[in-house]
Amino acid sequence: MPDHYDVLIIGAGLSGIGAAWRLGRLRPGTTYAILEARDDLGGTWDLFRYPGVRSDSDMFTLSYPFRPWHGDRSMASGASILRYLRDTARDGGILPHIRFGTRVRSAARDGGRWTVTTGKGTFTCDFLYACTGYYDYDSGHQPDFPGLADYRGRLVHPQFWPPDLDHTGARIVVIGSGATAVTLVPALAATAAHVTMLQRSPTYMAVLPERDPLAGVLRNRLPAGVAHRVVRAKNVLVSQAFYQLARRRPARVRALLRRMALGHLDDPAYLDEHFTPAYEPWDQRLCVVPGGDLFDAIRSGAAEVVTAGIERFEAGGVRLTDGRLLGADLVVSATGLVLQPLGGIDLSVGGTPVDPGSTVAYRGVMLGGVPNFAFCIGYTNASWTLRADLSHRYVCRLLAHMARHGYASATPRERPGPRRPLLDLTSGYVQRSRHLFPAQGDHDPWTVRQNYLIDAVTSPRADIRRDMTFTRSPR
Structure with a gap:
């Protein structure tokens, strides 16, 4: 039988480590594992090794709100950020939950649970959380230069x-x-x-x-x-x-x-x-x-x-x-970089493939029509972690609501309306790939604000039930 968990987190980078920390503190007793394709944690900060690599956001907002940044530089080196992430995973008891060298190939929702296929076997879970960022780690943008x-x-x-x-x-x-x-x-x-x-x-x-x-x-x-x-x-x-x-x-x-x-x-x-x-x-x-x-x-x-x-x-x-x-x-x-939604994972629900580019993001955390699935994406105008941490806490609230009412699944149901791009920058790397990503709508809860001050107030109070279809666990 495949290993089964209440929650599977995909990716052990900045988002995945933060999600695991919040899950362990806000949902104690929840079984989880982190599936990480690489042989070490850190995500972007383990991948990029070029000279001078550093953050382009200040570390007081890029770091976790639950773990103070003690470094002396506001714009920190990649090596110091990687140490910070390793220390966070160690002190948070997260390391034993990480399955390194486990690349997720596909995830299929059928029979009330997710079946996740990896290069090292199959896992199942009740809830799947993609903390994969949006970079394609296997390729960068390389123009075909003449000569x-x-x-x-x-x-x-x-x-x-x-x-x-x-x-x-x-x-x-x-x-x-x-x-x-x-x-x-x-x-x-x-x-x-x-x-x-x-x-x-x-x-x-x-x-x-x-x-x-x-x-x-x-x-x-x-x-x-x-x-x-x-x-x-x-x-x-x-x-x-x-x-x-x-x-x-x-x-x-x-x-x-x-x-x-x-x-x-x-x-x-x-x-x-x-x-x-x-x-x-x-x-x-x-x-x-x-x-x-x-x-x-x-x-x-x-x-x-x-x-x-x-x-x-x-x-x-x-x-x-x-x-x-x-x-x-x-x-x-x-x-430039190549953007890739959801880590390039092939998703399907009930045997029907899910094309992320044809979906709409629900609160910037879930996908319309896809049950028990969340993804993490940061702000384009501020530190990634600010929005990521709000997403982690929202997922924990949703899980608590489902457990309290005996719900087995939660599926966002989109109301018809105009759509616009999820990523709102004119940068070339964004424009090349934005059709691959979910869209956003024109009304709450289908919009994605680029304003942390508003989100910090509204997200913890967001109505979990709005535009959401719940089903109960079978008796």
């Missing part, structure tokens, strides 16, 4: 950074202008001969301090937990206010971002050419520049930005559409 076969140097994608790659003294071209490129350039510039960030178009950059000054003061005067909550609340308020200002007064935010950059790179013409996008702030995610490190590398001459198209690769580097040749020993293709 690539002629290039004599080395081409690397950051998602698959070779551990033995020595870039000391190399001429490096980093293609891209997103968070990965912005992280890589100053890290590589520390030892490379020269680094060029080659971008097709500019991205908005937000210069933020590496360390939170308020955190340093409060940690010396208050208990760690209290200090963490105060700084977390402050950062939530500031980030939400900044986002709302960007949507309502974009010109003011553009001017503010420019002043931040000029504090590190006093060259208005350079900023106009390379750091002034055609779109408005927060049409795409802002790139964080901790301590202005990218601008400092440019000012020192160790790095530069070139805004141009790629004509083709040649033996010695990259030929641009304006005729210039960028000589390169190493080209880093930081050209």
